[in-house]
Amino acid sequence: MDIKAYIASGILEQYAFDLLSPTERSEVEANIQKHPELVEELRQIEYAIEKYLSLYQDTPSPDFQQRLNDSLESVVPDPLPTPPTTPPTGGGANGWLTGLAIIALAAAAWLFFDNQQKDRNYQELATEYQNLQLDCDETTETNRGLLNQLQTIRQSGNSLIQMRGTDKDTTAFASIIYNAETKKSYLDIVNLATPDADKQYQLWAIVGGIPVDMGVFDVTVDTNSTLQEVPFIENVQAFAVTLEPRGGSEVPTLEEMVVIGTTG
Amino acid sequence: MTNNFEKRDQLEQQIALLLSRSDRAAIDLIYQNYAETLLGVIKRIVGSHEIAEEVLQDTFIKIWKNALKYESGKGRLFTWFANIARNTAIDKVRSAGFRKSRETTSTENLVSIDVLGSEESKIADAGLQKVLDSIDPKYRQLIDLAYFQGYSQREIEKELGIPLGTIKTRLRKAIDLLREQLKDDHLKQLLTIIVTLTNLLNDWH
DSSP: OOHHHHHHTTHHHHHHTTOSOHHHHHHHHHHHHHOHHHHHHHHHHHHHHHHHHGGGOOOOOTTHHHHHHHHHTTOOOOOOOOOOOOOOOOOGGGHHHHHHHHHHHHHHHHHHHHHHHHHHHHHHHHHHHHHHHHHHHHHHHHHHHHHHHHHHHHOTTEEEEEEEEOTTOTTOEEEEEEETTTTEEEEEEEEOOOOOTTEEEEEEEEETTEEEEEEEEOOOTTTTTSOEEEOOOSSOOEEEEEEEETTOOSSOOGGGEEEEEEOO | OHHHHHHHHHHHHHHHHHHHTTOTHHHHHHHHHHHHHHHHHHHHHHOOHHHHHHHHHHHHHHHHHTGGGOOGGGSOHHHHHHHHHHHHHHHHHHSHHHHHHTTTSOGGGHHHHHHHHHHHSOOSOHHHHHHHHHSOHHHHHHHIIIIISOOOHHHHHHHHOOOHHHHHHHHHHHHHHHHHHHHHHHHHHHHHHHHHHHHHHHHHO
């Protein structure tokens, strides 16, 4: 058994908090017997629980102890069940009965081990199911994001301005989705190299021949697959991205222009 | 704190020995050391102080009746007491008589009754209150539902709308946080001792 995984499963906490079914309890008890590491772990958990529960301390009424003692007067501890005495081993006449008993025992043992195996299989499947559930949640989330983007891209009135790489890096590529009806624009980073830590990309709109700052942006794994909304500016002739010192510049550094695309 | 726990362990061994001999002195020791905590746990579940005392009495009767059945290999004595108290209290809350006595409140409202009850019950130690405050409410809520309300993990799954796996990991996380707090307490105690010693030495000079 993988002790670490067993501890990490939280089953000892559930055991100490008495949240397990009788079958699960016996399993934990059997495991504690077998693995001393679990005993120490369980003790630590139990100390923590004792500490936690003692937060709720409350004082009994002054006469409570007397009442309690009175009520315990007539109570005696239940005797432990005496272990069943082993029946005398069967003589000749009982031979077939003994035979039957052996078969029954063998069947019981087989059922027991089979059941244990099934329990193990069940645990494995339960873990696998949980992992799949998490994967599924994640996929649903991604899917929702992608559908939203698709809707943005399909919006009527959209025009796509492709910004091609300059001589600095001809493979660089990004687009602007520009919608004069909804007055919204989005940046789609298709391929921009990750800049040095002290540098940041800055987006510009060229309006009447003058560059207008549209803000700085970072390039991460996420930004490669998501649209970012950027400020909407009217009557743009061209969009461009330059590489600027982190935080951006007031005017674009033209020799650091990475991509550019005209609206015409 | 380790010391403290060693003392707790010695006390438990003493009580366990007395219980195994059906010696009534066990009950006095249990009363002195655990009555307040057990009453607090029960009150957190049943709400009223009066009913909590009734349940505490039943708890002691059960402990005494089962005195010979405690097995130290299955867990600590305190855990055994606490679980008897908790289960007796939950049985009480779920009994027909209890529901009748609280006719105005439906069983679905047990959670909110309990929240009110918790505000009434006093917290013994300001330091411990801090421990409690330091635990993220989402973990405390889980302990409350599971331990004090006796919700099964499936019921919690429905109530909170979080998956079973998350419940298990959160429960573990909650206890982990408590354990972290215990370590801190240990450090604080050590610091107090050092400061006291330094002061003593300074006075002496």
